Amino acid sequence: MTLTSSEKRTSFLHKSFGDRMVAAISPSTGFLTKRLCRQIDLANAKLVIELGPGDGVSTLAVLAKMGPDAHMVVIERNAQFVADLRKITDKRLTVIEGVAQDLEKHLPEAVGHADAVIASIPFTYLFKDERRAVVASAKKMLRSGGTFVIFHQYSLLMVPYVKEAFGPVHKEFEILNVLPAFLIKATKS
Numbered sequence: 281m282t283l284t285s286s287e288k289r290t291s292f293l294h295k296s297f298g299d300r301m302v303a304a305i306s307p308s309t310g311f312l313t314k315r316l317c318r319q320i321d322l323a324n325a326k327l328v329i330e331l332g333p334g335d336g337v338s339t340l341a342v343l344a345k346m347g348p349d350a351h352m353v354v355i356e357r358n359a360q361f362v363a364d365l366r367k368i369t370d371k372r373l374t375v376i377e378g379v380a381q382d383l384e385k386h387l388p389e390a391v392g393h394a395d396a397v398i399a400s401i402p403f404t405y406l407f408k409d410e411r412r413a414v415v416a417s418a419k420k421m422l423r424s425g426g427t428f429v430i431f432h433q434y435s436l437l438m439v440p441y442v443k444e445a446f447g448p449v450h451k452e453f454e455i456l457n458v459l460p461a462f463l464i465k466a467t468k469s
């Protein structure tokens with residue numbers, strides 16, 4: 281069954297009801313996911329890791345740009361979204377129910393191999409040391425030259441954390457999202 285975009289928004293809202301860690305009233309818009317995809321050389325990426333895929337809107341946008349032998353691993357903490365993600369029939373996708381804070385525990389074999397790590401988790405609800413630890417783990421996963429993108433953020437809270445770990449950051453703003461959102465990108469040297 282194909283849902284209209286308004287049905288998708290209602291379904292997202294329903295699944296996020298009572299879970300403040302979703303921290304969004306709607307999944308990313310196509311404008312934001314296109315902006316996200318433009319940050320990464322997805323056609324040549326072999327491994328992309330996503331933290332906080334929600335119902336899979338960003339995951340599907342990324343997979344659509346990746347090659348047939350690529351692999352995407354997503355880590356999501358909301359069980360209802362995990363159930364949605366497990367319905368995506370794409371052999372390139374691995375869904376893990378868990379939290380971004382355990383990234384290294386979940387994927388020890390990926391250390392140094394990811395072409396990109398993307399994250400839309402609500403960093404504002406994490407303690408400072410957790411924010412720092414998630415950014416450090418993402419960096420550890422990346423190969424040299426790999427890309428880290430934080431998106432669907434309602435503030436620039438994470439800029440100093442990303443700068444501290446990666447050096448220079450690139451920032452963009454997408455007004456056509458609910459709510460309008462920042463994207464922060466950095467590259468592992």
Ligand SMILES: C[S@@+](CC[C@H](N)C(=O)[O-])C[C@H]1O[C@@H](n2cnc3c(N)ncnc32)[C@H](O)[C@@H]1O
Binds near residue numbers: 333334
């Ligand atoms: C703002 S929504 C974005 C969802 C989707 N990526 C999108 O673009 O529409 C944030 C998602 O991160 C998940 N999340 C929050 N904290 C998390 C954590 N510590 N680890 C993994 N997922 C988390 C939430 O359950 C939610 O699905």
